[in-house]
Amino acid sequence: MSAIKKIFGIVWTLMGVGIVPLVIMQAMKEITAKPTEENWIFWSIVIVVLMPIIAFSLITFGIFALKGEYDTIA
């Protein structure tokens, strides 16, 4: 079980890292194509609020999992 927890730790970390460029690229693509106020508000909320929370929590959680911090919780 500990090994699985650690392997998944890599997955969470990569997900956390990967989400940043993905979201920013998508936002730039959509805002450039249609620079409406609605688009700006939507992507601002995603980039300022949602993305940092997901990225920070997944990366930190993934690193903890990789280091075996959750091995004692069964």
Place this chain on the structure above:
Amino acid sequence: MAQNVRDVAPAEEVTSTRRVIAASSVGTLIEWYDFYIFGSLAKIISEQFFPKDNPTAALLATLATFAAGFVIRPFGALFFGRLGDLIGRKYTFLVTLVIMGGSTFAIGLVPGYKTIGFFAPAIVFILRLLQGLALGGEYGGAATYVAEHSPAGKRGFWTSFIQTTATFGLFLSLGVILIVRQTLGVETFSDWGWRIPFILSAFLVAVSVFIRMRMSESPLFVKMKKEGKTSANPLAESFKEKDNLKMVLIALLGATAGQGVVWYTGQFYALSFLQNACNIEFVQSNLIISIALLIGTPFFIVFGSLSDKIGRKYIMMAGMLIAVIAYRPIYTVMYNEANLKNKVEVVEKKVVTVKNTVKGADSLITTVTTKAFTDGTSFKETVKAKFPVDPALKAALSKDKLKPETKKEVTLPQNLYYKMIGLVLIQVIFVTMVYGPIAAFLVEIFPTRIRYTSMSLPYHIGNGVFGGLVPLISTRLVEATRPAPNLPPADPLAGLWYPILIAGVSFVIGSLYISNKTNNLDTE
């Protein structure tokens, strides 16, 4: 002096705990009521305070909706959580109640945009932020307070009463609005009657404050304070110390994020889907949700209680997994049952009426088409086209300004109406599975000295950010499948991918890393 429920006789213990639960639940219910009143009356508030022709006011309207729900709630959790760990649970959640009630009451008194101009949206925006701040501090306090009074082995059962308050708060807000609207009439309600539900809050809060003032402080907090073990800096201890931070992360990613999206999908997205994708008539769609909520709410207590016996994790994870698997099939049935393309029209019953009225310089043409179908479904389409009588002025207007306003209303027959209630009820059951045990789960994974702070933040990020964004992101996902602005979306169920993804990830993390052991509170 605080009385420890574990030191008293069993009968007295039950009475004392019941009083604690009643006092806490009523206050939390009123806070949810206050919070939802704003959302439920969003359209009227927007007309009164945030006129669309003023871009700054319109922007404030959007921010009032999102900022209060997403950004401010976690800040409230941090601010009041810290206070609750420093000075005590009782006084902190008394303060949140007063702030919430005061802000709600004040919104009911703010003069409209027509009277005081830009000050109106600015004041309402600030009051809405205060509401979000107070809500951020309330839930953690109430859950912690009840859990710290509850006997071990019954914590899931007792805290589940707190879990029912969010649903009852929504229910109460809808009920009060409906009663006031029916009593005063739609016109008077839109004019000034909408203020009554806000003003009524002052009375509700006064009663709740009176009840809460008479309650004693949490016995575990009193004990800890007496022993000098309270935290000097709960924020730093919660989020800078690795042992606590790792539990905050597991609570967020493995529980509250998934719970938040399941909660919002079952209670809010379902209503939005019925009204916008299925075009179900306003009263019927609200009744479908209300009845499903009413039948489903006792299950918060069923699953909270069950979690005392079989563990919190299994129930929460089962709720998430079933939701992930069942959402698309459930919504497919909902969509198909209301889809007129799947029905046979009774052509001879089709009625079209056209009415032309001239008001001032404008002409309004209203076309109403009603249709009946063999299964008993009825359909009404109202198209309103407004344009200047003067042809020169009409020619000068853009296509967008001349676009008619279309309203479609589908009214289902009795059998399909019950079927819809059943389908929404299944989703409410998912909500009760993930939400019923979560207060007990959260209080048990954090130590008493920082419990209020540590549990409040993941809860409000999970609910406020992950859950609160369901309507925004889901609508966006559906819109992305629309081939052209005037064509319907290719996949009306695309909005479900967001809650499915978040609940799916949460399920995997929760299943792998969360323990199913029911812990004792550390100072017991």
